[in-house]
Amino acid sequence: MASTETVRVLSLSPPFISLRWVEKYFYLCMSLLIAAVVVYGFSHTIENKLIHGNPRRPILLWVHAVLFSSWLAFYIAQSVLVRIRNVKLHRTIGWAGVALGTSMVVVGFRVAVVMARFDTSQLHRANRDAFLIVPLFDIVTLRSVLGWQSF
Secondary structure, three states, rough: OOOOOOOOOOOOOOHHHHHHHHHHEEEHHHHHHHHHHHHHHHOOHHHHHHHOOOOOOOOHHHHHHHHHHHHHHHHHHHHHHHHHOHHHHHHHHHHHHHHHHHHHHHHHHHHHHHHHHHHHHOOOOOOOHHHHHHHHHHHHHHHHHOOOOOO
C-alpha cells in the first residue's frame, strides 16, 4: 500500500548578484584575458623576430602564427556563442575547432623541428636540438594547443 506525505523543502535565498555575474561571464572574460596575455607576450618579439627578422624566418612560422591567432579568435567566438545562448551554432562550428586543433598539432611538431634547424644553421646557435623536448612536450600534453580551459 502506498502512502503520500507532504515534505517541506527549505527555500534557499537566490545567489548573490556577483556570483551570478561570474557564472554568466567567466568563460568569456577568461578567453579575453588569455588572448590579452598572449598578445602582450608576443608583442615584444613579433616585430623584431618575425616581421622584420634578419635573417628571414621560415614561412612555416608565419603559418603557425596565423593558425594560433585563428585559434584564439575561435576560442573567443565559441565563448561568445555560448554566452548569447546560440549553442546550436557553437556545436556546429565546433567541428571547425577540431580541424583547427588538429592542424595546430601537426604544424606545431614541424615548426619545432624547423626552428631548431633554423637556429642552428642560420643563427649559429649550438645544440638547439637538445632543447626540442620543451616544445614537443607542450604539444604532446596539448598545453599550448588547446588552451587552458580544455578538458
